[in-house]
Amino acid sequence: MSPRIVIAEDLHLLREGLVHLLQAHGFEVVAAVETGPELLRALVGERPDVAVVDVRLPPTFTDEGLQAALAARREVPGLPVLVLSQHVEQLYARELLADGSGGIGYLLKDRVFNSGQFVDAVRRVADGGTAMDPEVIAKLLASNARHEPLGALTPREREVLSLMAEGRSNAAISQRLYLSESAVGKHTASIFGKLGLSPSDDDNRRVLAVLAYLDAARES
Amino acid sequence: MRRHAVTIGRALALGALALTDVLLLTTSLVAAVLAALGLVFFFMPMIGLVRRRTMLARRLTGAWLGVATEPPYLPPPPPPRPQPDGWYRHERQLYRTPRWPAWHDRWKWMFTDPATWRDLAWLWLNPLVGGSLLLLPLAAVWCGLDLLWRQTPLTVPSGVAVIVAGVAAVPWLLRLYGWWTHLCLAPTARSVLAGRVRRLDQLRTETADSQAAELRRIERDLHDGAQARLVAMGMTLGAVEELMDKDPGAAKVLLAKAREASSVALTELRDLVRGIHPPVLAERGLGDAVRAMALDSPLKVTVTADLGKRPAAPVESAVYFSISELLTNAARHGGADRVWIDIGVRDGALRVTVTDDGSGGADPARGSGLRGVERRLAAFDGVLALNSPPGGPTTATIDLPLAGGGDASEDKVPLRGWRRVAVALGWGLGWLPLFPQGLVAMSFKIFGSDERSWFLALYLPGPLQWPMIVFNVLLGLAMYGAAMAITSAHSHRRLIERAGPALGLDG
Numbered sequence: 001m002s003p004r005i006v007i008a009e010d011l012h013l014l015r016e017g018l019v020h021l022l023q024a025h026g027f028e029v030v031a032a033v034e035t036g037p038e039l040l041r042a043l044v045g046e047r048p049d050v051a052v053v054d055v056r057l058p059p060t061f062t063d064e065g066l067q068a069a070l071a072a073r074r075e076v077p078g079l080p081v082l083v084l085s086q087h088v089e090q091l092y093a094r095e096l097l098a099d100g101s102g103g104i105g106y107l108l109k110d111r112v113f114n115s116g117q118f119v120d121a122v123r124r125v126a127d128g129g130t131a132m133d134p135e136v137i138a139k140l141l142a143s144n145a146r147h148e149p150l151g152a153l154t155p156r157e158r159e160v161l162s163l164m165a166e167g168r169s170n171a172a173i174s175q176r177l178y179l180s181e182s183a184v185g186k187h188t189a190s191i192f193g194k195l196g197l198s199p200s201d202d203d204n205r206r207v208l209a210v211l212a213y214l215d216a217a218r219e220s
Numbered sequence: 221m222r223r224h225a226v227t228i229g230r231a232l233a234l235g236a237l238a239l240t241d242v243l244l245l246t247t248s249l250v251a252a253v254l255a256a257l258g259l260v261f262f263f264m265p266m267i268g269l270v271r272r273r274t275m276l277a278r279r280l281t282g283a284w285l286g287v288a289t290e291p292p293y294l295p296p297p298p299p300p301r302p303q304p305d306g307w308y309r310h311e312r313q314l315y316r317t318p319r320w321p322a323w324h325d326r327w328k329w330m331f332t333d334p335a336t337w338r339d340l341a342w343l344w345l346n347p348l349v350g351g352s353l354l355l356l357p358l359a360a361v362w363c364g365l366d367l368l369w370r371q372t373p374l375t376v377p378s379g380v381a382v383i384v385a386g387v388a389a390v391p392w393l394l395r396l397y398g399w400w401t402h403l404c405l406a407p408t409a410r411s412v413l414a415g416r417v418r419r420l421d422q423l424r425t426e427t428a429d430s431q432a433a434e435l436r437r438i439e440r441d442l443h444d445g446a447q448a449r450l451v452a453m454g455m456t457l458g459a460v461e462e463l464m465d466k467d468p469g470a471a472k473v474l475l476a477k478a479r480e481a482s483s484v485a486l487t488e489l490r491d492l493v494r495g496i497h498p499p500v501l502a503e504r505g506l507g508d509a510v511r512a513m514a515l516d517s518p519l520k521v522t523v524t525a526d527l528g529k530r531p532a533a534p535v536e537s538a539v540y541f542s543i544s545e546l547l548t549n550a551a552r553h554g555g556a557d558r559v560w561i562d563i564g565v566r567d568g569a570l571r572v573t574v575t576d577d578g579s580g581g582a583d584p585a586r587g588s589g590l591r592g593v594e595r596r597l598a599a600f601d602g603v604l605a606l607n608s609p610p611g612g613p614t615t616a617t618i619d620l621p622l623a624g625g626g627d628a629s630e631d632k633v634p635l636r637g638w639r640r641v642a643v644a645l646g647w648g649l650g651w652l653p654l655f656p657q658g659l660v661a662m663s664f665k666i667f668g669s670d671e672r673s674w675f676l677a678l679y680l681p682g683p684l685q686w687p688m689i690v691f692n693v694l695l696g697l698a699m700y701g702a703a704m705a706i707t708s709a710h711s712h713r714r715l716i717e718r719a720g721p722a723l724g725l726d727g
Contacts, residue, residue: 056503063503087490087499090515091508110486113479143518 003049003126007032008039008065009084010057018052018112025119036064043072043079050126054109055085055092066092077101082125084109088136090143090215097130097211102204105131105167121167130167130207137165140214149195157194160187165214167207228387230284231354231394238350244273245344252340260327267330267339274339274405277346285398292335292407295418297325335411342404353397360386409712427599441492449485453478501540505530509540510561517559519551519576525563531570531622535600539563539572539618542593542604546574546616549589554578554614565622570602572618580612633714639706646703654696662689 005027009015019029031042035058043051051072057064069081082105083096096104105125111133112118121131141162144150153161163173170188174181188206192199195213200206251266271293278289300308300321307314310321330336360382367379407415456478463471493499501509507525514521530536543561550556556578563572582590583606594604602620635643661675665685672678677688 056499085499087494089500089512091500091504091512094515108486110483113483139516143516 002026002028003123004028004030004046005122005126006030006039006042006046006048006051007053008034008036008042008051008057008068009054010034011054014109014112021112021115022052022119022122025115027122035059036068039065040068040071043068043081044075047076047079050080050082050103050122052082052084052122055083063092066095070095073099073101078103078128080125080128081105082107082122082131084112088133088139090136090139093132093136093140093211094215097208097215100208100212102130102208103128106136107131107133108135124167129204130211132166132207132211134162134166137162140165140211144214152194153191157187157191160184161191161210164188164191164207165210167204224387224391227394228357228390231357231390231397234280234284234394234397235351235354235358238346238354241273241343241350242347244269245347248340248343264327264330267336270336270339270343274342277342277401278405281398281401285394287398287402289402289406292338292405292411294329294333294335294411294415297322297329300325334408338404342401345404349400350397353393353400356393357386357390360389423598426595430595438492438496441488445488445492446485449481449488453481453485456481497537498540501536506536506540507563509536510543510563513540513544513547514559514561517547517551519547519556519559521547521559521561523561523563525561526565527563527570528565535570535620535622538596538600538602539570539620542596542618543572543574545589545593549582550574550576550578550614553582554580554612556612556614568622570618570620570622574616574618576612576614578612578614579610580608580614581610582606582608582614582616635706635710639710643703643706646699646701646706650696650699650703652696653692653699658689658693658696661692665689 003026005022007015007018007022007029009018009032015032015034019032023029030046030048033039033042039051039053039057042048051069053065053069055063055065057068066083069083073079073081077099078101080103081096083092084107085092086109088106088108093106096106103125105121107118107121111121124131141150141158150158159177160173163176168176170181170184173179174184177184179187189199195210197209197213200209248266248270251262255263255266275291278291282288300310300318302308302318307316308318308321309315310324313320315321364379364381364383364386367375367382456474460471460474460478463474498509498512500512504512505527507523507527510525511523514523531539547559547561550559554576556576559574559576561572561574563570565571590604590606597604597618597620600620602618605617605619606614607617608614634640656674657676661677664671664675664678677685677692680688
């Protein structure tokens with residue numbers, strides 16, 4: 001059965017583009033809405049397998065979409081939502097991840113250009129995984145630059161950490177870095193050791209642990 | 221008792237000072253006459269001397285009588301600027317050195333300032349007014365002693381009474397003197413407004429300049445960045461169109477390139493937008509925007525924000541960029557690790573404190589960044605206070621009034637205490653002595669009516685009737701006059717209080 005999806009985007013062209021793209025990749029678009037209240041109704045009413053949501057929506061053109069997504073997730077815990085925006089903020093990423101239940105994506109709108117990777121991210125989120133924009137992760141790592149254990153990572157380990165934090169599985173990381181999967185496994189084990197995190201086989205839990213760690217590190 | 225003694229001492233000191241003013245008065249008169257005869261060189265040193273004396277008077281009345289008096293002078297002229305050829309122009313003359321034009325400017329500055337002439341008026345009257353007000357008790361005591369000296373049963377008690385009255389009157393006379401000095405030496409509403417207009421004028425120029433510079437920067441960024449990339453993208457796509465059939469492989473490579481270019485263009489546009497108006501600020505307001513800024517900073521930043529209502533968008537933006545600059549400074553120059561940002565609203569003013577644990581020694585006079593912050597805030601009557609001792613910590617405080625200037629109803633402060641009662645009595649009962657008891661009784665008297673009704677004056681014996689009527693009329697006028705004077709003095713004081721800081725006068 002094809003996954004059911006809700007799309008919220010106020011720009012007509014982009015909304016149509018997203019609908020076509022996702023339909024072409026086997027999604028069933030159950031609602032394509034324009035405004036925040038419509039989105040909330042669609043999310044709670046349709047209970048889709050995944051939603052693609054623009055942060056800024058009418059009527060206020062502030063963070064209407066984000067608020068609707070958060071409200072829907074309070075009502076339907078773990079409802080998978082992929083949030084798209086013209087800009088990414090650590091603040092929003094933190095709010096999205098706060099409930100710790102996964103099924104969250106937060107990407108720049110530009111990522112839609114690379115349809116293969118974008119659809120991959122939507123699928124990951126639909127499966128309860130995580131898709132964080134590389135820019136969010138880069139900012140997170142940059143603002144942690146002075147932090148002690150992170151400084152102890154080798155450049156390769158940092159690369160692996162970034163990709164892991166974006167929500168990619170070991171298989172995807174190995175493809176991306178042209179490494180064997182076992183080599184990636186070794187790197188992740190070493191990273192978890194250096195950061196003092198307990199290793200986990202579950203990809204998604206692993207990601208959330210890393211993100212929570214990075215987020216907490218800057219507070220201490 | 222001791223306080224009274226201090227008061228008497230101060231009164232005597234001010235009185236003595238007022239008497240010595242006779243010397244300065246004579247000097248200034250001579251200089252004025254010489255200046256009028258054409259020897260204008262005497263004018264400026266004389267005015268300088270008089271200003272010093274009046275500043276002393278302002279300081280003393282402020283410290284001793286609690287009548288704080290701001291200096292009313294116009295700001296001094298800026299030093300003359302040379303022309304491109306190195307010469308200095310004053311009207312139609314050219315000079316090799318800036319000395320003459322500067323002298324002319326100063327002369328004009330002093331001569332045209334009304335405060336100069338009010339200073340002189342005060343000085344020329346001060347020996348008389350000050351001397352008589354403050355040395356009156358001395359004369360009374362002298363008189364009393366003289367009466368005591370005669371030692372008759374009548375003179376002794378009256379002598380004691382005169383001495384006691386003289387001593388008791390000192391605080392009142394001193395206050396009267398303070399009011400008089402304030403009247404002559406304080407800024408008038410006109411000079412305060414003139415100062416405010418000048419300051420706003422200057423601000424307008426600065427704001428317009430910085431706005432134009434900002435627009436130029438945005439134009440340049442768009443022209444060299446996104447626009448150029450879009451042109452390149454268009455050209456690449458054109459090439460793809462041509463290659464499509466002949467060499468699909470190469471066309472694919474070019475398409476990937478075009479997509480990359482669009483990505484870079486978007487990134488550049490994003491950065492540009494962030495510099496103009498950060499999206500989080502638009503979406504969430506100041507508190508969350510600063511929190512987002514704190515998350516992106518390499519420093520450990522703790523933000524507490526309690527704002528209530530969102531301030532106006534331009535104010536939010538100015539404060540946001542000011543905080544951003546302060547944070548950058550803390551990281552770049554201060555060598556700080558931790559920063560605390562506190563945003564709150566107190567007494568209708570937005571207050572932001574940015575504290576860091578860096579090495580301190582920041583100086584707005586040297587850093588152009590801090591100057592930019594000051595300029596940015598000044599457009600909204602906001603000020604930046606910096607406390608940065610060498611060795612740290614540095615605390616920067618931003619204070620910015622939130623009530624939008626034009627709304628007068630919010631600024632209205634009602635009268636309080638006895639003033640309120642007096643104004644109410646004046647407006648409420650002034651008609652009673654003025655109309656029925658005064659003017660109507662007068663008309664009855666003039667037309668010789670026998671009717672006496674409830675007009676008190678007409679029940680008095682004949683010779684007292686006219687004085688009573690006149691007294692009633694005067695009483696009514698005085699009541700209205702007092703009510704009006706108190707109200708206008710109050711609003712004048714409010715005006716000065718509000719515009720005072722904007723005057724930018726510092727002695």
